[in-house]
Amino acid sequence: MPLTLSRVLLLQQSRSLPVAVVFCVFRCSNEHRLLQVPAAATSPAIAARFTTTRPFSTMARHTAPAAAPTAAASSSSTSKSSTATTARAAPATEVSRKNPLAATKPTTTGARAGSWADALLPYLERPETFPATHVHSFSADHVVVLDQFPKSKVHLLVMPRARVGPRGKYLASVEDLDPDNEAHVLVVEQLTEVCGEVEQEMRTKYPQLEFRVGIHTVPSMRHLHVHVISQDFISDRLKTKQHWNSFTSEFFVPWERVKATLAAGQRIKMDKAAAEALLKRPLVCHKCSKAARTMPDLKKHLETHAPLAIAGSSPREENVDSPLA
DNA sequence: GTTCTAGAAC
C-alpha cells in the first residue's frame, strides 16, 4: 500500500509510527512527491500545507463542494480550549457538501445577499456541519475557520457568533463595535481570548513559524473575522500585490491595537482611501525590506526566508532520484 | 514570442 499523507498522519496519531518517521522527508507514490511534515503537525488540513509539492487545488474551497473528511481528519481533535471550544471532527453533511453560498440568507449590510462577500456566513450559522478541513473549532460564542485560500502555511480566521450587530445581525466589521455596549465589550474579550489560544496552539504546533493576529482595514468578507496567519507567506494562493500588501503593510491592523482603541473608549473608524493606497505600494520583503519587481520574484525571495521544514524543495532534493524528474 | 498585472465580472 502506498504511504499517503493521510495514512502517515493516521499512523502517527495512533502512535504506531514514530514521530521521527513522519518528520522525515520521503518519497511516495505518484500522488505525492517530496513530503515534509513537521513532527507536531497533527491537524491534517494544515499539515497538508506543509506538503511542498502537493497542489493546493486538492484542498476544499469556499465555492467548491466540501470534501468528505479523510480518516486522518476525522481523528484529529487536539484543541483544548478553555472556552468550551469544540474541536471539529464533524462528518461532511448535506450542507457542507453543497456550495456554502447556497445556504446564505439575505443580509442588510449592502451587498447582494448570497454574494461572495457572505461566504463566511454559513460558518457562523452552522459550524457543526463543516468538516475539519473547514472548521478548526467552535463554541456558542465563536468559530475558528481555516481560510480556504490561505496566504501562508497557517492561516485561520476567528469569528464571533454573537448576533449583537445592527438590527440583531452578526457583526459586519470592527466598525460595528461600540465600546459603550456591554455585549460588544464581551465579544472583544472573547475574541481576544480565543485568538490568543489559537495563536498559542499554532506556535506550539509549528514552532518554526512566526504569527500575527489582526484584521484588514477594509475587509472583503462581510462578517467580522480576525486573521491568525503565519509569517512565511509560502502559499500558492498568494498571487497578487494586493494580497501581499494586505498582510504586510499597515493595511493589516494588529488585533491588540483594535482592542486598545476600544478599551480607550473610542470606536474604530478606518480611513478607507488611505488603506486602498497601501495595497498599491511597491513590493517589499516584510523581513529584509528587499524590493521585488514582480510577485513571482517576491515569492522566490520569500523561499530564502522560509524555515527549512516548509521551504520549497531545493534543487538538490529535486535531483535526488525524483520519480517525476 | 512569453510573463505578468490589473480591472471587470461574479
Add this chain to the structure above:
DNA sequence: GTTCTAGAAC
C-alpha cells in the same frame, strides 16, 4: 474574496 483575460511589459 476569486477567476478570467486584455494588453502591458519584457
